[in-house]
Amino acid sequence: MRVLVVEDEKPLAEGLKKGLDAEGFATDLAHDGTDGLWMARENPYDALVLDIMLPGVNGYQVCSTLRGEGNWTPILMLTAKNGELDEAEALDTGADDYLTKPFSYVVLVARLRALIRRGAGERPSVLDAGDLSFDPAARVARRGGSEIALTSREMSLLEFLMHRKGEVVSKREILDHVWDYDFDGDPNIVEVYVRHLRNKLDRPFGRAAIETLRGAGYRLAADGG
């Protein structure tokens, strides 16, 4: 789990890094808001620990800037005093949790883990056609309840067909979208892969999702065949 700690008090920052590393986190440090912002943009962190009082850009600003850019990495804010205002403001600007200094190290780790567990889970959509479904992100195809193992090329083809379910797609289009533009091999490859998909998606279920339109191309039945 990769974590960025943005904290200007160096001893505290170093202590946190040491502790978090020992817990198995991969911890990076930034000592001011500008650096913090930059690093948070450039790297895929699982969580941010963000002090409010920072030289340059302060914690609130870092937080709201990131949120404004569509970055939803979980953020744990460190508020200096036990002021209600601080905490409320932290949550307002888009932080996910806050901790009042001085804080217990155990509590920090626990809250951090909780944040990461909840995580930022924006799920890409699942494509479907009748009882046939395909989740491109998870790389899982299903017919009814059962999961179907597909190779990368088979998935690319299925994804393309599902995006255009109900439409006729020519072999030329398939070649252009599923294979590289500069593919100049045997176009028969499309037929071969259609066959592979049929063997996996249709035959075991006695269905016919992929229809051949002689001279025109193929069509994936919108209802899954």
Added chain:
Amino acid sequence: MRVLVVEDEKPLAEGLKKGLDAEGFATDLAHDGTDGLWMARENPYDALVLDIMLPGVNGYQVCSTLRGEGNWTPILMLTAKNGELDEAEALDTGADDYLTKPFSYVVLVARLRALIRRGAGERPSVLDAGDLSFDPAARVARRGGSEIALTSREMSLLEFLMHRKGEVVSKREILDHVWDYDFDGDPNIVEVYVRHLRNKLDRPFGRAAIETLRGAGYRLAADGG
């Protein structure tokens, strides 16, 4: 609410018990570290009040031992003098809060209630996938009943995979999250560690939790394989 007070000064201990009982707590007493540890293990307390200066096993040791065993009962430490070292050390060993002697009885009760109220939410949770489980805080992995010894790198990898169980994670993602971002060594390291995990988690049990998706990455079976 059941509370254990571990305190060797008998008058203070008795006074606390009387007061806490009056507040509606069910209070047990232990007068040294050994007894305290034993009682904390055997009974499901909602909180512990733990003096640092104890005959035999001291408060720090009691605290870190319990944490090491995966016991996350909230602990309120009593530090003798107002030394920063004491406080920091208390928190380091896993205490949730501390109080400097002499303390106000009202404050003690208030903090104790606060701890108990927050209590559950702060305990690190255990990740699981079927009969496979991993407690990131205790750093213990188990398959079924048996505990499995893992190195810290193996744990980081397992933790990352378990957080995203059922999803496909690419080697690049694994490198970015489990290794430091400036790691520019051989990406083959991921394969090597996947192999280590398989040797420890799968092979002895004839299972297959970690699936290879050629060209895409790896996936930890949500049901443990």
Added chain:
DNA sequence: TCAGCTCCTGAAGGTGCGCTGAACTGCAGC
């Protein structure tokens, strides 16, 4: 009915990805 075409099918290379065992490095404990 036949030719010409498209598409299907099974099998057979190549190739590169991932697996594997071993060696090397650095660090901690004795």
Added chain:
DNA sequence: GCTGCAGTTCAGCGCACCTTCAGGAGCTGA
């Protein structure tokens, strides 16, 4: 020092996947 362990690097190997190919089946129009 030596020993053992964790982390990392490396090179060879096998196989899964991709692609090609040739023959066959089936459709279409004359």
